[in-house]
Amino acid sequence: MNLNTHFTQLENFGHSLRAPAYRIRIRTTEDIYEALQLAKKLDLKVTARGTGISYNDASLNSGGIVLDMTGMNEILEWDPASGVVRCESGVTLKQLWQKVVPEGWWPPVVSGTMKTTLGGCLSTNIHGKNNFKVGPIGEHVVEFVAMTPTGALVTCSPNQNADLFYAMISGLGMLGVFTSVTLKMKRVHSGLIVVEARPVPNLNQHLTDLCEDAPNHDYIVGWLDTFARGNTLGRGQIHAARNLKAGEDSNAQETLQLKYQHLPDRLFGVMPKSLLHYFMNPFVNNLGWRAVNVAKYLSALRKHTFKQSHAEFHFLLDYVPNWERSFGKGGLIQYQSFLPKETAETAWREILRLSHRRNLPAYLGVTKRHRPDKFLLTHGLDGFSLAMDFKVTDRNREALSRMLQEFDQIILEAGGRFYFAKNSETSAESARRFLGDETIHRFKKLKQRCDPENLLESDLYRRLFK
Amino acid sequence: MTDTISAGGSPRPAPVTPLNPRRRGLIIGASDGLGAELARKLAYNGYSLALLARRKEKLDALCAEINSAFKEQRALAYVHDVAEYDQVSSLLRKIVADLGGLDLVIFVAGVNYPPGGIDKYNFENDRKMIEVNLIGAMAWLHPIAELFQSARAGQIVGVASVAGDRGRVGNPGYNTSKAGLATYLEALRNRLTRHGVHVLTVKPGFLKTEMLKAAQGPTPFAIEPSKAADDILEAVKKRKQVIYTASIWRWIMLAIQHTPSIIFRRLSF
Numbered sequence: 213m214n215l216n217t218h219f220t221q222l223e224n225f226g227h228s229l230r231a232p233a234y235r236i237r238i239r240t241t242e243d244i245y246e247a248l249q250l251a252k253k254l255d256l257k258v259t260a261r262g263t264g265i266s267y268n269d270a271s272l273n274s275g276g277i278v279l280d281m282t283g284m285n286e287i288l289e290w291d292p293a294s295g296v297v298r299c300e301s302g303v304t305l306k307q308l309w310q311k312v313v314p315e316g317w318w319p320p321v322v323s324g325t326m327k328t329t330l331g332g333c334l335s336t337n338i339h340g341k342n343n344f345k346v347g348p349i350g351e352h353v354v355e356f357v358a359m360t361p362t363g364a365l366v367t368c369s370p371n372q373n374a375d376l377f378y379a380m381i382s383g384l385g386m387l388g389v390f391t392s393v394t395l396k397m398k399r400v401h402s403g404l405i406v407v408e409a410r411p412v413p414n415l416n417q418h419l420t421d422l423c424e425d426a427p428n429h430d431y432i433v434g435w436l437d438t439f440a441r442g443n444t445l446g447r448g449q450i451h452a453a454r455n456l457k458a459g460e461d462s463n464a465q466e467t468l469q470l471k472y473q474h475l476p477d478r479l480f481g482v483m484p485k486s487l488l489h490y491f492m493n494p495f496v497n498n499l500g501w502r503a504v505n506v507a508k509y510l511s512a513l514r515k516h517t518f519k520q521s522h523a524e525f526h527f528l529l530d531y532v533p534n535w536e537r538s539f540g541k542g543g544l545i546q547y548q549s550f551l552p553k554e555t556a557e558t559a560w561r562e563i564l565r566l567s568h569r570r571n572l573p574a575y576l577g578v579t580k581r582h583r584p585d586k587f588l589l590t591h592g593l594d595g596f597s598l599a600m601d602f603k604v605t606d607r608n609r610e611a612l613s614r615m616l617q618e619f620d621q622i623i624l625e626a627g628g629r630f631y632f633a634k635n636s637e638t639s640a641e642s643a644r645r646f647l648g649d650e651t652i653h654r655f656k657k658l659k660q661r662c663d664p665e666n667l668l669e670s671d672l673y674r675r676l677f678k
Numbered sequence: 679m680t681d682t683i684s685a686g687g688s689p690r691p692a693p694v695t696p697l698n699p700r701r702r703g704l705i706i707g708a709s710d711g712l713g714a715e716l717a718r719k720l721a722y723n724g725y726s727l728a729l730l731a732r733r734k735e736k737l738d739a740l741c742a743e744i745n746s747a748f749k750e751q752r753a754l755a756y757v758h759d760v761a762e763y764d765q766v767s768s769l770l771r772k773i774v775a776d777l778g779g780l781d782l783v784i785f786v787a788g789v790n791y792p793p794g795g796i797d798k799y800n801f802e803n804d805r806k807m808i809e810v811n812l813i814g815a816m817a818w819l820h821p822i823a824e825l826f827q828s829a830r831a832g833q834i835v836g837v838a839s840v841a842g843d844r845g846r847v848g849n850p851g852y853n854t855s856k857a858g859l860a861t862y863l864e865a866l867r868n869r870l871t872r873h874g875v876h877v878l879t880v881k882p883g884f885l886k887t888e889m890l891k892a893a894q895g896p897t898p899f900a901i902e903p904s905k906a907a908d909d910i911l912e913a914v915k916k917r918k919q920v921i922y923t924a925s926i927w928r929w930i931m932l933a934i935q936h937t938p939s940i941i942f943r944r945l946s947f
Contacts, residue, residue, distance in 0.1 A: 215771070216824035221831055229696045232779040232829050254768075256775055269696050274778030545697065604697065613697040636696035671696065671778075 213250070215277075222272055225265045226536050228543030228604040229636060231272035231671055233259075238302075239283045241391050244359050248389075248667060251277050257669040258361075260389045262302060262329030267546040268636040269671035270336060270384060276669065279389065281331050287311055288392065295397035296354060301331030301390035308395075309523070314468055317397035318522055320352040325529040331390040336633040337382035337587050340526070341431040341453075344581040348592060350381035351585060352396050358388035361667040365391065379658050382587040384632055386673050387662040402456040403467030404519040405431075411512045415446020415557055415564075418579065422596060423553065425452045426581045431525070436577030437509050438564065438600060439502040445564055446557075448577070449512035453525060473523040475531060485533055492538035496603060501575045539575075539603050547574070547616050548599040548634040549623040550582060556596045559626035563619045567600075570615050572608060574600035588655055589647065591631040599634065613637050632672060643676040652677070700726040702777040706760060706818055707787025709736035711887035712837065715907035716784055717753060718744060723911070725782070727753040728773040730760075760787045760814030761806075770821055782914065783822050784835040785815050788855075790889050796847045796946060804851030811855035816862060823866055826875040833876040833914055836863040840881050840922065843931045847946055848895075867919060878913055879920045882906050883927040895947065899924050 218234045234256070236247045251258045259273035262281050271278070284302035291297070292315040299308065306326035308319055321333075321340045328338065334356065337348045346352070355369040358380055366388065368377040380387045408429075412418040418434055426432050429452040436448040461467060495504055529535070536544055551559055567573050578599045585592040602612055616637040623630070629646045630638055644652060656677070659666075694700055703720050707713045709731030717729055721744045731737045737755045744753040754776055758769060774780050788811045791803035815836060826832030841849070842856030860879055867877035884890055884900035901924050909923040922928040934942075 214824070216821050217828050219825040219828040221829045229699075232774075232825075232831075254771060256771065275775040275780075609697045613693075613695050616697075617695075639695075675696070 215254070220278075222261070222264060222278060223543075224269065224272065224545075224636070225267050226539070226544035226546065226601075226604070228545050229269055229272065231269065231274040233273045233276055233278040235278050235280050237280045237283050241359060241365070243284075244279065244389050244391065245363050247277060247279055248359075248361055248363065251667055252665065258667050259670040260331060260335075260385045260668075262332035263304065263327045265323075265325060265328050265332065266336065266633045268632075268634060269675065270633055271332070272671040273669065274671055281329060281389075284391070285329075292317070295399065296394060297397060298392060298394045299330055300392055301334075302329050303393075304329050305333070310470060310473075312397050313400075313403065313473060313522065314470060316400055316464075316468055318400045320346055320396065320398045321349040322526050323529075324527065326523070326527045327530070330393045330395070331385070332633075334381050334390055334393060335383060335385040336631070337585075337590070338633070339580070339582065339592070339631075341433040341580060343592070344426045344432070344583050345430060346398075347583065347585045348382075348587065348590075349395075350378075350587050352398075353377075353381060354394040354396055356380070356393045357391045359391055360388040360662040361665065362662070375658065376662070378586060379588040379655065382589040382632075383655070383658075384589065384670065384672060386668050386670070386677075387658055388668070400455055400468075400522070401458040402461030402464045403469070403472045403521055404461055405453050405455055405522055405525050406517065407451055407453040407520050407525060408515075408517045409512065410450050410452075410515045411447070411509070412450055413447050414444060415561060418446050418448055418450070419553075419557055419596060421450050422579060422581045425450060428452070428454075430454045432581050434579035435508070435512070436579055436598065437505045438567070438574040438577040439505045440509070441565075441568060445561060447509060448579070449509070453520075467521070473521045475523055475527065485531075488532050489534045489536075489538040492532070492535065493540060496538050496540065496575065498571070498573060502573070540605070542604040542606060542609070544575075544601050545604055545612070545616075545636055546599055546601050546634045547619060548597055548631050549619065550591050550593055550595060550597045550629040550631065551623065552593055552595040552627050554595075555626035555628070556598075559622055559628065560598055562622050566615065566618065566622075570611065572602065572612055572615055574602050576601040588651060588658075589632065591629045593629055597631070617642075632676075638676065640676050640678070700724055701781045702726045702728075702779050703782040703784070704728045704730070704773055704777075704780060706730045706783070706785045706814075707837075709733050709740060711786075711889065712882070712885060712903040712906055713784070713786040714740050715903045716786065716910065719904075719907050719911055720782075721748060721752045725752070726777050728756060728777055729753050730756045730758045730769075730787075732757065732759045760818065761809045763813070763817040766817050767821055770818070770825075774825070780822070780825065780832065782833045782835070783819070784837070784910070785818060786837045787811070787814055788837065788839075788889075790849070790852050792849045793851070800851075804854075807851045807855045808858070811852075812858045812862070815859050819862075819866060823870060823875070827870055827873045830874040833878070833917075834863075834866065834870070835878045835880060835910060835914060836860075836866075837880045837882065837910075838863065840883050840927050840931050843881070844934050844942070876914075876917045878910075878918060880906075880910055880913070881920065881922045881927065881931070883922065883924055883930075899926055899930075 215234045220235045257276035260279045261271035281302040284300045286300045289298040323338045337350045339348045431453040440447045620642045703725045708729035734757045741753040741755045793800040838860040839856040842860045863879040884897040906923045913921045
């Protein structure tokens with residue numbers, strides 16, 4: 213194989229980070245084995261990559277080999293009676309929900325986009341808007357099989373190889389390459405979901421509502437107006453949703469059909485949404501986006517309840533195709549922090565104000581409610597998360613990087629945590645501070661056991677653990 | 679110009695993070711003269727560098743000078759003789775892995791062994807010049823062209839010479855090696871532009887380097903290698919195709935190229 217012709221510029225989801233690597237397409241488990249052998253022979257590092265939807269450098273491997281797992285995408289077994297599905301690791305959430313929804317099931321945990329692969333979902337241990345209730349995706353994995361860099365196939369479940377089960381899920385793909393995943397789906401009795409939308413006038417109310425609304429709903433998510441200042445700082449809108457009970461939707465047979473779940477591809481029935489990001493581009497600057505946030509808040513003032521399809525409710529990021537392109541050439545980066553209930557308000561006040569002072573406001577803020585889990589490199593805690601999208605330009609890169617590192621210090625002081633599919637500027641020292649020496653030691657010991665020659669390395673791994 | 683980098687280091691000392699990456703450069707033939715000057719200037723501009731040369735001591739000294747000036751590792755040394763073609767693919771792979779990618783490659787390596795008079799012939803000398811100046815460049819730039827074409831990005835700079843613009847009586851082997859290199863670079867440019875890759879041909883006149891001592895006769899318009907390095911980096915920035923340095927050589931060579939053979943073959947330079 214002439215590797216040179218496989219050399220490709222790979223990017224993060226937001227097109228703000230670029231890393232060239234030799235991309236090898238994987239179709240079978242044997243392909244993974246051969247690629248690992250090749251890497252060993254050539255003294256190159258390896259990272260598995262799905263659809264490349266991480267906001268940061270989790271699936272980048274500068275100058276090394278990247279395994280493109282998207283070709284290993286077969287749904288192997290599906291049992292509509294029990295809701296258990298076994299998939300190859302390159303299967304996307306889109307394939308999965310489309311397979312299971314007509315028979316009254318839905319993936320237990322989904323990300324804001326349906327483009328993610330199951331391998332990626334497990335290695336970062338994704339959470340959804342129902343994290344406070346059902347935990348991250350790892351808690352719904354019945355079993356998985358992964359290949360370690362020694363070429364061994366290991367089967368892991370909460371009862372078998374449990375130490376690897378809890379470390380490989382959340383393990384950033386650094387202990388092995390997932391080959392297949394068995395998941396338990398969640399029963400749904402309708403293709404629709406009831407959503408309650410309500411404005412929140414400030415940060416205190418925002419967090420109080422997230423907390424108090426959670427027990428009565430299946431999903432909860434907040435939009436936060438990142439431009440609002442003073443008394444209105446932290447204002448936004450809460451969307452709390454619950455699944456319909458059996459019998460509540462008399463039309464369930466129909467609403468569960470795929471055609472009911474499709475996101476419209478045209479706006480107002482005329483304009484193709486695939487073009488929308490071009491029209492958004494002129495507004496994606498400090499002034500334009502501030503106006504968009506104000507308009508969004510004003511339209512959110514009306515408290516109302518409505519029904520929506522699962523796909524529409526969950527996959528907001530897919531609503532405008534390629535929306536991330538509207539951020540322009542420099543792309544975007546997302547910063548997400550997780551804070552305990554007690555300290556969240558003060559710390560987020562501080563970082564929001566800092567972003568205003570530096571004139572580097574976030575363009576989008578999203579809040580969620582969380583709970584702890586027992587995966588090794590977990591980001592879960594009893595509290596909230598705030599995700600902020602920042603526009604990256606050639607001119608603001610340095611200042612933005614510096615500010616995000618200052619954010620890290622504020623969040624760490626407040627006892628916070630970070631999620632490894634987001635945040636690109638967190639340092640090894642900051643990661644150590646929230647994970648703790650013991651966790652890092654345990655992770656490295658497992659790494660030594662599974663990957664004695666350090667074959668698996670990503671840019672993220674080198675940044676945080678070396 | 680000075681031989682050492684002035685204290686104070688780079689004007690942009692931001693720490694390297696994913697949002698603040700370094701550009702990555704490879705200089706083939708970096709130990710002294712033009713290659714060393716290019717290394718100093720690129721390091722000053724915040725590049726991570728892989729420096730290749732035959733002579734270990736000189737190379738190590740240059741790396742030490744650069745790394746101590748910036749108080750961090752900006753330059754990595756690789757001892758290599760460009761005539762060792764078999765080493766290229768594994769060494770290139772190692773460099774790309776060490777730097778975490780590659781944005782700019784400058785091929786400066788070149789030797790000049792004159793035959794010793796206008797009626798002397800020396801096949802061994804000619805062969806060495808072709809092996810280093812031309813085949814060495816092809817051995818390196820061929821896999822780099824593949825990489826850059828696949829990645830649809832990258833900049834290649836080849837240092838040819840005004841000596842390649844016309845076959846002259848003094849040093850047929852050298853003229854041929856540089857003419858061949860210039861043609862090879864032009865062909866690469868024609869192949870790669872459509873893939874978003876930039877190829878720059880540099881044609882220096884006389885530079886005040888070791889090589890100048892080999893030149894016979896007068897050496898008009900000789901410039902410091904530091905000045906030539908500035909010209910090259912400017913051309914890299916502006917993505918020019920062919921530059922002469924000093925720029926007056928463009929006009930001189932235009933005249934020389936258009937001198938009718940009936941006159942030119944009677945001249946003795």
